[in-house]
Amino acid sequence: MIHARTQNRGRPYGPALERLRAAGLRPTRQRLALAKLLFEGADRHVSAEVLHEEAQGVGIRVSLATIYNTLHQFTATGLMREIVVDSQRSYFDTNVTNHHHFFYESSGRLQDIPAEEVRVARLPGTPAGTRVSRVDVVVRLAEK
Amino acid sequence: MIHARTQNRGRPYGPALERLRAAGLRPTRQRLALAKLLFEGADRHVSAEVLHEEAQGVGIRVSLATIYNTLHQFTATGLMREIVVDSQRSYFDTNVTNHHHFFYESSGRLQDIPAEEVRVARLPGTPAGTRVSRVDVVVRLAEK
DNA sequence: GTGATTGCAAATCTTTTGCACTAAA
DNA sequence: TTTAGTGCAAAAGATTTGCAATCAC
Numbered sequence: 001m002i003h004a005r006t007q008n009r010g011r012p013y014g015p016a017l018e019r020l021r022a023a024g025l026r027p028t029r030q031r032l033a034l035a036k037l038l039f040e041g042a043d044r045h046v047s048a049e050v051l052h053e054e055a056q057g058v059g060i061r062v063s064l065a066t067i068y069n070t071l072h073q074f075t076a077t078g079l080m081r082e083i084v085v086d087s088q089r090s091y092f093d094t095n096v097t098n099h100h101h102f103f104y105e106s107s108g109r110l111q112d113i114p115a116e117e118v119r120v121a122r123l124p125g126t127p128a129g130t131r132v133s134r135v136d137v138v139v140r141l142a143e144k
Numbered sequence: 145m146i147h148a149r150t151q152n153r154g155r156p157y158g159p160a161l162e163r164l165r166a167a168g169l170r171p172t173r174q175r176l177a178l179a180k181l182l183f184e185g186a187d188r189h190v191s192a193e194v195l196h197e198e199a200q201g202v203g204i205r206v207s208l209a210t211i212y213n214t215l216h217q218f219t220a221t222g223l224m225r226e227i228v229v230d231s232q233r234s235y236f237d238t239n240v241t242n243h244h245h246f247f248y249e250s251s252g253r254l255q256d257i258p259a260e261e262v263r264v265a266r267l268p269g270t271p272a273g274t275r276v277s278r279v280d281v282v283v284r285l286a287e288k
Numbered sequence: 289g290t291g292a293t294t295g296c297a298a299a300t301c302t303t304t305t306g307c308a309c310t311a312a313a
Numbered sequence: 314t315t316t317a318g319t320g321c322a323a324a325a326g327a328t329t330t331g332c333a334a335t336c337a338c
Binding site for chain 1: 229246248255261263264265270277282283284287288
């Protein structure tokens with residue numbers, strides 16, 4: 001019989017650890033815990049404040065400064081993406097594939113729009129000396 | 145001969161005053177001065193800080209708090225529009241017609257893209273109970 | 289005059305920083 | 314060990330607010 005600790009179903013430590021490893025980030029206690037919150041489950045849109053509260057709620061002891069550090073490291077290593085929809089607060093998205101967003105103005109909630117569902121026919125050429133780093137489409141929604 | 149004060153070429157006090165009147169804003173000294181800076185000339189993209197410095201530079205005595213108040217009042221009355229491209233700073237646009245933007249990531253500069261030059265084919269229906277208040281397309285540019 | 293507007297300074301909010309402490313390798 | 318990472322509190326930057334003074338009507 002195999003010892004529980006070595007009973008390896010292909011994911012000995014879970015995908016969170018692997019993601020951090022792949023991103024070249026040392027898997028510390030807090031990064032691992034945050035990665036689990038963020039990546040195990042559906043795609044998410046979080047602000048630093050919300051993620052901090054959620055972490056506290058689940059018993060993860062982590063400071064707000066570390067939340068910011070972590071979100072920025074995850075963004076810098078391509079694990080997450082920053083979305084700009086509110087000039088007062090930063091949002092981060094666990095979906096790093098090409099896509100767009102619905103933004104509910106009243107609640108501040110974000111919802112993905114798959115890239116295929118938006119066709120942007122950009123006629124103007126990009127200015128000389130520049131290249132397009134990203135095209136963001138935000139459909140702002142108000143209550144009817 | 146007509147007195148200089150009444151020599152009216154169709155714009156007795158200039159369009160700035162008329163704009164404020166039309167927007168229902170009392171034409172105070174600082175609102176008038178800011179309106180002239182903003183609306184007499186080509187369309188502009190300003191941040192509160194930049195507008196404040198520019199005003200000071202031209203000898204307009206106005207506090208930063210009033211700059212913020214004014215930009216928000218102008219936005220609330222439809223004289224300007226807020227553009228969200230940077231989660232740390234607010235930008236306001238004097239062009240309130242339907243259009244989009246190039247955003248130079250390195251300099252923070254904005255450039256209009258006429259609405260006709262971008263075709264957004266939005267296939268997903270808007271969620272129930274909501275209506276589209278605006279569709280923003282931001283083409284982020286990096287240096288080549 | 290009277291109520292709207294302004295300026296100033298203090299307050300608030302989000303995000304960053306400095307630095308001693310802790311933990312991963 | 315050695316070095317990266319963390320927490321905390323303080324700092325920084327953007328924006329808002331409270332309130333007395335000022336201005337438009």
